[in-house]
Amino acid sequence: MTTPAYPAHFRTILRTQKSRSQPAAFRMSEPRRGYGYAQATGTDTPVLWDVTFRFTRLEAIAFQLWFTKIIQRGVLEFTMPIRTEFGQITHTCRFLPDSLLPTTEDGDTFGYTATVMARAQVIPSEFADAAELIAGLPAWWEWGELLDLAVTEALPGA
Numbered sequence: 001m002t003t004p005a006y007p008a009h010f011r012t013i014l015r016t017q018k019s020r021s022q023p024a025a026f027r028m029s030e031p032r033r034g035y036g037y038a039q040a041t042g043t044d045t046p047v048l049w050d051v052t053f054r055f056t057r058l059e060a061i062a063f064q065l066w067f068t069k070i071i072q073r074g075v076l077e078f079t080m081p082i083r084t085e086f087g088q089i090t091h092t093c094r095f096l097p098d099s100l101l102p103t104t105e106d107g108d109t110f111g112y113t114a115t116v117m118a119r120a121q122v123i124p125s126e127f128a129d130a131a132e133l134i135a136g137l138p139a140w141w142e143w144g145e146l147l148d149l150a151v152t153e154a155l156p157g158a
Contacts, residue, residue: 006080060110091118
């Protein structure tokens with residue numbers, strides 16, 4: 001079975017109402033004596049977004065039908081583009097049951113809030129592959145053209 005997608009024609013998450021949190025991938029051990037140390041707990045840490053959707057009445061009907069019938073009231077995972085530091089990135093998500101779509105109505109506008117959990121924070125490979133370079137260069141975004149010339153023209157056989 002394929003993972004349903006958040007419909008592209010639906011309004012996306014309101015940016016002003018979106019926040020992200022992520023559990024730590026380590027825990028701190030505090031021995032009875034000496035300096036505390038970090039111990040890895042795994043690399044598979046989900047990402048949580050507190051999100052808000054706002055729809056007109058007719059858009060809210062479509063959203064409710066997608067939520068109820070397509071993702072079975074939040075039971076199924078779905079794919080959804082979420083704006084991050086890396087741009088609009090598609091994540092595999094699910095709604096968390098503790099915050100499942102309380103609704104507010106303001107005239108002909110319906111607002112929904114929820115917590116969405118993604119399996120992991122998606123970092124595009126072009127950024128992940130250049131992590132040391134990007135983190136090590138001040139104002140790295142200004143070096144792109146020069147680095148491209150150096151790698152593709154000056155060092156093609158290296």
